[in-house]
Amino acid sequence: MENASSNYFERNHMKHQRFNPFYCAIAAVLLSASVLAAAATADAKSSVAVVFKQLNVPVEGKFKQVRADVQFDPANLAAARARIDIDVASFDIGAAEYNKEVAGKDWFNAAAYPTASFTSTQIKASGAGYSVAGSLKIKGKTSDVVIPVQYSKQGSAQVFDGVLPIKRLQFDVGSGEWKDTSLVADEVQIKFHLVVPSK
Numbered sequence: 502m503e504n505a506s507s508n509y510f511e512r513n514h515m516k517h518q519r520f521n522p523f524y525c526a527i528a529a530v531l532l533s534a535s536v537l538a539a540a541a542t543a544d545a546k547s548s549v550a551v552v553f554k555q556l557n558v559p560v561e562g563k564f565k566q567v568r569a570d571v572q573f574d575p576a577n578l579a580a581a582r583a584r585i586d587i588d589v590a591s592f593d594i595g596a597a598e599y600n601k602e603v604a605g606k607d608w609f610n611a612a613a614y615p616t617a618s619f620t621s622t623q624i625k626a627s628g629a630g631y632s633v634a635g636s637l638k639i640k641g642k643t644s645d646v647v648i649p650v651q652y653s654k655q656g657s658a659q660v661f662d663g664v665l666p667i668k669r670l671q672f673d674v675g676s677g678e679w680k681d682t683s684l685v686a687d688e689v690q691i692k693f694h695l696v697v698p699s700k
Contacts, residue, residue, distance in 0.1 A: 537596075540566060547695045549563060549567070549692075550692050551689050551690065552690045553669075553685065562592060562606050563592070564588070566588035568585070568586045573624070578626065578631075582621055584615075584618070585620075588618075589615060589616065590604050608647060609640060613641075618638045621634065622635050622636065627649065630649060631649075631650045633648040633649075634645065634646070635648075640672050640674060650691075651661055651663060654685070657698065659697045661697070662693065662694050664690055664691065667691060
């Protein structure tokens with residue numbers, strides 16, 4: 502996997518040299534990762550990332566700021582709920598100039614849509630894990646999603662892992678020339694590993 506850094510972009514001089522990421526998926530990653538959290542704040546062992554392809558090469562980026570209002574008890578799923586808000590300007594691809602680019606109008610348009618959000622509507626057991634249904638809102642567009650989550654324990658901490666696929670063009674992330682999926686793929690893999698200490 503390529504590291505999302507200036508070195509990567511220097512090796513990929515083609516039709517476009519500007520960074521063209523697609524962090525709408527990252528929003529979804531954090532959303533999905535936080536959905537089953539027993540507490541609103543995860544510890545430093547947690548990671549939320551999105552992997553997309555630029556010029557057919559995998560690239561990874563992360564969000565740094567997420568606010569969560571989550572209640573989860575495996576014994577009382579009917580009362581489980583989650584509201585997640587993501588500061589889209591906190592996206593980090595490893596270089597300030599690229600971070601600024603993705604916050605612009607063609608991508609996430611952080612000035613007009615500073616927050617991406619997820620609100621759960623149902624959390625239920627599914628096989629060995631959980632299925633979290635809810636509403637994902639990015640750049641003013643809303644879509645119903647279902648997020649598969651695997652649950653485990655590390656000592657007293659709760660751990661949630663999962664991968665959620667999403668299509669950036671569904672949320673108008675990457676407009677104009679960036680709609681060309683030969684430059685940046687439409688598909689994104691959202692990966693999360695959330696470690697939540699017990700209260």
